[in-house]
Amino acid sequence: MTTPTQPPTFDAKHYKRTTRDQWDAAAEAWHRWAPTLRSWLGPATERMLDLAGVESGARVLDVAAGAGDQTLQIATRVGPGGSVLATDISPEILAFAAAEAKRAGLTNVTTREMDGERLDLEEATFDVVVSRVGLIYFPDQQQALREMRRVLVPGGRVAAIVYSTPDRNGFFSVPVSIVRRHAKLGPPLPGQPGPFSLGAAGVLEDAFTRAGFRDVRSERLAAPLRATSAEECLSFEKESFGALHQMLSSLDPAGREAAWTEVAVALREFARGDDGFAGPCELVVAVGTK
Numbered sequence: 302m303t304t305p306t307q308p309p310t311f312d313a314k315h316y317k318r319t320t321r322d323q324w325d326a327a328a329e330a331w332h333r334w335a336p337t338l339r340s341w342l343g344p345a346t347e348r349m350l351d352l353a354g355v356e357s358g359a360r361v362l363d364v365a366a367g368a369g370d371q372t373l374q375i376a377t378r379v380g381p382g383g384s385v386l387a388t389d390i391s392p393e394i395l396a397f398a399a400a401e402a403k404r405a406g407l408t409n410v411t412t413r414e415m416d417g418e419r420l421d422l423e424e425a426t427f428d429v430v431v432s433r434v435g436l437i438y439f440p441d442q443q444q445a446l447r448e449m450r451r452v453l454v455p456g457g458r459v460a461a462i463v464y465s466t467p468d469r470n471g472f473f474s475v476p477v478s479i480v481r482r483h484a485k486l487g488p489p490l491p492g493q494p495g496p497f498s499l500g501a502a503g504v505l506e507d508a509f510t511r512a513g514f515r516d517v518r519s520e521r522l523a524a525p526l527r528a529t530s531a532e533e534c535l536s537f538e539k540e541s542f543g544a545l546h547q548m549l550s551s552l553d554p555a556g557r558e559a560a561w562t563e564v565a566v567a568l569r570e571f572a573r574g575d576d577g578f579a580g581p582c583e584l585v586v587a588v589g590t591k
């Protein structure tokens with residue numbers, strides 16, 4: 302008699318708890334690496350804000366805002382007559398967003414701990430909702446998109462940035478595949494969260510349409526992750542990428558170190574001698590209208 306193969310199970314509640322814990326732990330590092338984030342993701346963020354029509358006076362909701370790098374970009378753009386509410390599941394990382402806004406003298410930023418799938422907000426109260434490399438980590442992306450639509454005014458826009466496909470994102474897909482192999486994790490099943498869950502052609506656009514958005518458009522942007530060296534990129538990813546830590550959490554310290562050693566060697570592929578390091582990265586920026 303053969304034993305039936307058990308389908309792999311996915312516990313969304315457990316996954317979210319771990320996500321919050323890992324980002325709480327990575328919060329200080331994600332904040333500390335803000336200059337790297339700004340040079341890497343800043344131009345795509347500006348493009349996302351252009352596509353979403355974010356202008357002076359707009360009321361913007363920033364979902365999965367992290368340490369608030371893009372929150373500050375938005376706050377500057379909307380000016381004192383506009384506002385940004387930065388939300389995240391991790392209170393520790395959000396504390397950095399609040400502190401940075403205060404330090405920058407921005408009085409139009411507020412922060413609230415919140416699960417992006419359950420927005421504790423009135424309907425039709427925002428002109429634009431954005432999420433930068435956040436939606437990919439949500440177990441129920443449709444639920445999150447429906448919530449974003451609910452809180453938008455009629456004619457309001459949603460905009461998101463996600464990674465495209467693994468073959469065009471070596472800076473991250475190479476470490477992810479090494480880490481997965483060491484942690485004996487299979488690839489995420491279709492529909493499960495993960496860094497490339499919305500990156501294949503048409504997937505993010507289709508998700509927007511299914512959630513009820515119209516006039517959905519997208520662009521693919523090259524956004525190489527530049528660093529002074531492969532070692533610097535390794536430090537950035539090792540210290541601040543909560544998703545990698547989440548995948549490694551089942552290993553003991555020696556097992557984790559073995560995985561990182563292999564990642565270090567693999568990242569050298571993207572070193573450019575005296576020209577530093579440029580890790581391949583391609584982003585999808587999509588926008589839709591309520």
Ligand SMILES: C[S@@+](CC[C@H](N)C(=O)[O-])C[C@H]1O[C@@H](n2cnc3c(N)ncnc32)[C@H](O)[C@@H]1O
Pocket residue numbers: 317320321324338342364365366367368369370371388389390391394415416417418432433434435438439440
């Ligand atoms: C890669 S970071 C991006 C942070 C920020 N948007 C940026 O680009 O710098 C992913 C963020 O998603 C947040 N996140 C993951 N799952 C979430 C959920 N269900 N609800 C809200 N935030 C979530 C994490 O806590 C983390 O801050």
